[in-house]
Amino acid sequence: MTQAVNSTKPMYSIYIICFLGLFLSTLDTGIINLALNSFSVDFDVSLEYIGLSITLYLLLLIIFLVPSGWLGDFLGQKIALIVGFLLFGLTSMIAGFSDSANQLILSRCGQGIGAALLQANCLGLAGLQSSKQKIKLNSFIMLAISLGPILGPSFGGIILKLWGWQFLFLINVPLCIVGSLFCLRINESVILLNKETFDLKGMILFFMMLVGCVSLIYSNNINLSSVETSFISFSTLIIFLFFWKIESKHSNPFFPVKLLSISSIRYISIGSLIFGLTAGIIFSASPIIFTRETSYPIDEIGLICTASPIGVILSVFVKKVINPNYKKIILIYALPLMLSAFALLFLVSFNISVFNYVIAAMCYGLGGGLFQSSLIQIAMEQKKDKQSTIGSLIRLFQNGGIIIGAACSLALLEIDISPLENISTYQRL
Structure with a gap:
């Protein structure tokens, strides 16, 4: 159930909240990559171990996206966003003052959960506004999502050089405080659901599955035997079957099983997965191919590979001058541009040319940006x-697609993706 959005509330607060929430959560995905060596030296641990500060952040971000969205719909986006900003800011401060690798890794886990709260509920808050405001917010959302990956490595390098790795995290604290204060200025967007609809069983089963999945992912690190691994795998599968059965019957399920039965929601989810898959392929394969096939310095390769995110930013401005109908944008502009980009990238692979690559990558970014913004526009028109x-x-589907796409591209390139063996190359990239 929803109530009408109060048109008198300051819209600029919502713009700032959405931009800060999405920018911070995407910026921190890659801002610390350049600091891995510093962490390893300061804490006297291996690069493989301190690399968990990156992988666990991403893992918990993905895992907690759906629970965070559920929490926003249950308690209201205002409360969920305040909790997200405060959690992200607090764990950033703890990370900045970390005196051990374990403390840093645990604080990054908290950042991942806070980032999930911000990403899910910034999009949720935008979807509750008027049709006119949704179009403007869509542009802000695309800018925030695009600027984070572009500025992360370069911004991180500047901070690391001038002030040290601690400020990579401490800089988040004042921004999170600003975000929380602006959250207090907006009204509640959602009437709370009745407490008897709280899906306690679903929540318990979900976190039992979470423990099982994380244990399996890091089975080598925690030295699980084959018998223990098999037992956890079987138990997690049984829990999943019970979880799916319960969620499909619950009136307010913890995981949106019923939403996925709606054709438009399935379309959005599959589209986000496709965009994530293609983005993962380009973002992971491009720097490796340039490193293998050319003699460009690593910093220049990094600059070349920003062509796709820049294309996404350009899509924000292009969308303002073309037909606003999202169906026409997807069919006439977005998909043809993405397909053309991949065709050109295929031709470029036979004779590596920076100019041709930049054109192809920017075409992909432009098409992908139009595609993603159209999917967000469709999502904003669904259930309030x-x-x-x-x-x-x-x-969730986009981040999952990025992971799968990156893994597939690395497999096709016949690369051993062991963090220990390739961490120095990946860090420089």
Whole structure:
């Protein structure tokens, strides 16, 4: 159930909240990559171990996206966003003052959960505004999502050189305080659901699955035997079957099983997965191919590979001058541009040319940006009382697609993706 959005509330607060929430959560995905060596030296640990500060951040971000969307729809986006900003800011401060690798890694886990709250509920809050405001917010969302990956490595390098790795985290604290204060200025967007609809069983089963999945992912690190691994795998599968059965019957499920039965939601989810897959392929394969096939310095390769994110930013301005109908944008502009980009990238692979690559990558970014913004626009027109959950699904499928796409491209390039063996190359990239 929802109530009408109060048109008198300051819209600029919502713009700032959405931009800060999405920018911070995407910026921190890659801002610390350049600091891995510093962490390893300061804490006297291996690069493989301190690399968990990156992988666990991403893992918990993905895992907690849907629960964060559910929380926003259950308690209201305002409360969920305040909790997200405060958690992200607090764990950033703890990370900045870390005196051990374990403290840093645990604080990064907290950052991942805070980032999930911000990503899901920024999209949910945007979806509750008027049609006119949704179009403007869509542009802000695309800018925030695009600027984070572009500025992360370069911004991180400047901070690392001038002030040290601690400020990579401490700089988040004042921005999170600003975000929390602006959250206090907006009104509640959602009437709370009845407490008897709280899906306690679903929540318990979900976190039992979470423990099982994380244990399996890091089975080598925690020295699980084959018998223990098999037992955890079987138990997690049984829990999943019970979880799916319960969620499909619950009126307010913890995981949106019923939402996925709606054709438009499935379309958004599959589209986000496709965009994530293609983005993962380009973002992971491009720097490796340039490193193998050319003699460009690593900093120049990094600059070349920003062509795709720059294309996404350009899509924000291009969308303002073309037909605003999202169906026409997807069919006439977005998909043809993405397909053309991949065709050109295929030709470029036979004779590496920076100019041709930049053109192809910018075409992909332009098409991908139009595609993603159209999917977000469709999502904003869906159920008002499930906007945060729908927003979390978009980010879940997109991030999952990026991981799968990156893994597939690395496999095709016949690269051993062991963090220990390739960490120095990946860090420089």
